[in-house]
Amino acid sequence: MNNRAEIMNDMAVHLKAPAHIPDRELQRFLDQVFDKYGYDFRNYSHASLRRRLRHRLMLSGIDDFGDLEAKTLKNRQFFNTILLDLSITTTEMFRDPAFFMAFRDEVVPVLKTYPSFKIWQAGCSTGQETYSLAILLQEEGILDRGLIYATDFNATALEQARRGVYPTELIKQYAAQFHRAGGKGPFSQYFTSRYDSVLMDKSLRRNIVFSEHNLATDGVFSEVQIVICRNVLIYFNRTLQDRALSIFHQSLGRRGFLCLGAKESLLLSSHRRDFEVVRENERIFRKKTG
Amino acid sequence: MKESLEKKRGKGTHKSLLPPGIQKDIQADAIVIGASAGGLRAIGLILSSLPASFPLPILVAQHIHPDMNSLSVTLMQEKCQIQVQEGIDKEPINAGVAYLAPPNYHLLVECDRTLSLSVDERVNFARPSIDVLFESASEVFESRLIGIVLTGANKDGAEGLKFIKANGGTAIVQDPNTAEYDAMPKAALEATSVDFVLPLEKIAPALLTVVGQRRQA
Numbered sequence: 001m002n003n004r005a006e007i008m009n010d011m012a013v014h015l016k017a018p019a020h021i022p023d024r025e026l027q028r029f030l031d032q033v034f035d036k037y038g039y040d041f042r043n044y045s046h047a048s049l050r051r052r053l054r055h056r057l058m059l060s061g062i063d064d065f066g067d068l069e070a071k072t073l074k075n076r077q078f079f080n081t082i083l084l085d086l087s088i089t090t091t092e093m094f095r096d097p098a099f100f101m102a103f104r105d106e107v108v109p110v111l112k113t114y115p116s117f118k119i120w121q122a123g124c125s126t127g128q129e130t131y132s133l134a135i136l137l138q139e140e141g142i143l144d145r146g147l148i149y150a151t152d153f154n155a156t157a158l159e160q161a162r163r164g165v166y167p168t169e170l171i172k173q174y175a176a177q178f179h180r181a182g183g184k185g186p187f188s189q190y191f192t193s194r195y196d197s198v199l200m201d202k203s204l205r206r207n208i209v210f211s212e213h214n215l216a217t218d219g220v221f222s223e224v225q226i227v228i229c230r231n232v233l234i235y236f237n238r239t240l241q242d243r244a245l246s247i248f249h250q251s252l253g254r255r256g257f258l259c260l261g262a263k264e265s266l267l268l269s270s271h272r273r274d275f276e277v278v279r280e281n282e283r284i285f286r287k288k289t290g
Numbered sequence: 291m292k293e294s295l296e297k298k299r300g301k302g303t304h305k306s307l308l309p310p311g312i313q314k315d316i317q318a319d320a321i322v323i324g325a326s327a328g329g330l331r332a333i334g335l336i337l338s339s340l341p342a343s344f345p346l347p348i349l350v351a352q353h354i355h356p357d358m359n360s361l362s363v364t365l366m367q368e369k370c371q372i373q374v375q376e377g378i379d380k381e382p383i384n385a386g387v388a389y390l391a392p393p394n395y396h397l398l399v400e401c402d403r404t405l406s407l408s409v410d411e412r413v414n415f416a417r418p419s420i421d422v423l424f425e426s427a428s429e430v431f432e433s434r435l436i437g438i439v440l441t442g443a444n445k446d447g448a449e450g451l452k453f454i455k456a457n458g459g460t461a462i463v464q465d466p467n468t469a470e471y472d473a474m475p476k477a478a479l480e481a482t483s484v485d486f487v488l489p490l491e492k493i494a495p496a497l498l499t500v501v502g503q504r505r506q507a
Contacts, residue, residue, distance in 0.1 A: 020429060020457060023401045045406045047398035047426040052410075054425075090409050234379045234407045237400070241380070263392050263407050268380055 019057050021050050021065050029053075029069045033082075036073055039153070040216040041086055043240035052085045080156075087154040088235055093128045093174035096262050099230070100136055100181035102282035107226065107257050108140050116145050118224040120251060122215060122244070123232035124150035127161025132178075133228065134204040135190050139183065143207060149222065151213035158210050164200035166191075171198055215244045223253045230283075231261035238268065245271040249287065258285040316460050316485075316500045319434040320383070320399075321346055322427045324420030324450065326353040326442025328470030332490055333440065334366055337388050339494035342371040345501050348388040349377070349397060349405075351423040353416050353442070356394035363390055379407045391418035398426035414446035424450025433458030436500070438493065440464045442474030448481035455482045462486045462493060 023046060030042045030049070041049060053068065062068050071078050094100055111117050124130045130150040137143040152158050166174075175187035191198040213221065215232070227248045233241045248258055249271060258275055260283040266272040275285035325333050329352045337348070354362065367374040370388070377389040377397045382404050391397035395407040396418050406426075413419035424437050424447065437454040439447040441464060451461050461484035466472035468489040478484065488496060 045398070045400060045408070047400050047406045047429070048408050048410065050429060051398070051422065051426060088409075090411050231409045234395075234409070238380055261409075263379055263395055265378070268378075 019054050019063070019065060021053060025065055025069075026050060026053070029065070029072070032069065032073055033079075037079060037083075038217070039083060040214070043216065043237045043243075044086070045235050045237060048235055049086060053082075056082065056085050083154070084156060087125070087152070087157060088123065088232060089125050089154070089157055090231075091125045091128045092170070092177070093132045094177035094181040094183070095129065095132075095230075096282075097177050097180035097182075099259070099262065099282045099284075100132065102279045102284055103259065104136065104140065104182050106278050106284055107259075108136075108142070110257075111137075111142055111146070111225070112140070114145070114225065116147070117142075117226070118147045118149065118222060119226040119228065120222070120224040120248075121148060121150045122213070122227065122229040122248070124152050124161055124210070125154070125157045127157075127164060127210070128166065128174075129228075129230065130161060130208055130210075131164065131190075131200050131204055132181075134208060135178070135183070136181070138190075138204065139185070143204075146207055148208045149224070150208055150210050152210075153212060153214035153216075155212060158212060162205075162210050164205060165197050166200070168193060168196050168198055215247065216240060220247055220250045222251065224251050224256065225253055226257045226259065227252060228259040229261075230259065231264070233260065233264045242270055245269055249274050252287045254287070255289065256287045258287065259283060260285070316436065317434055318346060318431075318436045318460065318500065320427060320431050321348045321436045321438065321497065322424050322450075322454075323348060323350045323438045323440065324352075324424065324442075324447035324474075325350075325440035326416070326420075326444055326446060326471070326474055328441035329353065330362055330366075332464065332470070334369065335490060336438075336440075336494045336497075337366060337370045337372060337374060340370070340372050340497070342373075342386065344372050344386050344498075347383045347385050348372075349383070349391075349399065349423060349427060350388060351391045351397055351418040351420045351447075353418070353420075353444075353446070354393045356417070358393045366390075377405045377407065380404050391423065393418075396422040398422060399430045401430055403430065414444055416444070416446050420447035421450035421453075425453045428454045428457045428459055431459070435459040436462060436497070438462045438464075439475055439478040440490070441469040441471045443471040444474060445477035445481075447474055448477040451478045451484065452482040455484070460485050462488060462496070464493065465489045 034040045072082050121130055137146055178187045191200050276288055278284040278286050363376050373387045376392050394417055398406040400406050413422050428435055437451050439451055455461050463475045463478045463484045465487050466475040469475050
């Protein structure tokens, strides 16, 4: 019985014509969202936005994009759902272990010469990468000297990041990546398990400040020695990529490091001459002097 | 709409140029290809059969282990006359170039015909996902897109091909009987009506015929 209903349901989804969202309509939607709520997605990658909005159309059983637009503008709660849909939340601990290895080799030795330092991790989402960074600095014995600003525009994701609670089922993968990233001790020393989730150790969080910051609308807030912003710029168009890189450049102190995602590059950017390459494949750059 | 477009471009029908059984007047600006298990060989066969002067861009989503580096691109480039490269974020799409989705990233197309990458959650357990590429390319190229589903052991690409068809594009599926893994071509055939079901070695010649038609027009 149940099975049959499920099959019918599947068929309904299967048979429904997929929604096509013309760019003109998407732009109008983004303009209105910005006017009404102040969140600026206009210079985000439209291809990704469209995919997420199409997914929302399907989940909400709304056929027409115009109806979704009307509902978004009328209903704040529905807008919050859209806001979650549009924020980048995919993240994991020690994603791209080679990057963390390179960070140990190239950046940590410099940090060890500083009495104190600040790191800005832009687009921290639910915090996995922030904790990865804290664990690495702890291992290297310099966590206490550092202050990590971990920012995101998504308040819900930040709340999760502050809690530091992650599903146990992911830990095996995280642990493997931790070791491939040069992690030495047992990964389990950094969290306590409870039922089907783990709680990251409080001591890791003592020098992390999680706060709201929107790369599309906010500016520089502090001078830092390192900016880490991985797999965020790919969601922006060239205009917004350049805006973000300008903010990073202004935020970085003398000879500061910039770390991007594995497939992000400065090559197409107007800032390519402001940075020198430290590690090509791991996307570690350093601010040039002058 | 389509008719007026064709008129404006001075294109008529050249059915006689198409191989027997191909009864459709195809106008395309881009080709998307999706493959999974057994795909590297199949994609390699198609791409290596195209001349350097091939006038359309080709976007490829091949399921590949996240830790694979770009070795497959290098290997493929060696045996192809057309340029084969990994898709670079925000890079313009050029004719005669095959862009492969990087391992662990989705490949998408922007309205200004540049590429985008994303690390969004896996779709059909895959990143890159064929559906993601097909759907985003279809939004941009609409009816002027050819989608090709090749060998694979899952059903990624079926929804994407359906989307391409719904937007007036052309669908080609590798004949399941000739596919190393037939699940993916079969899923595509179940999801939508397709224009051509072809054995692997007939796919590149069909593409050449289509662009030959385009060039003469």
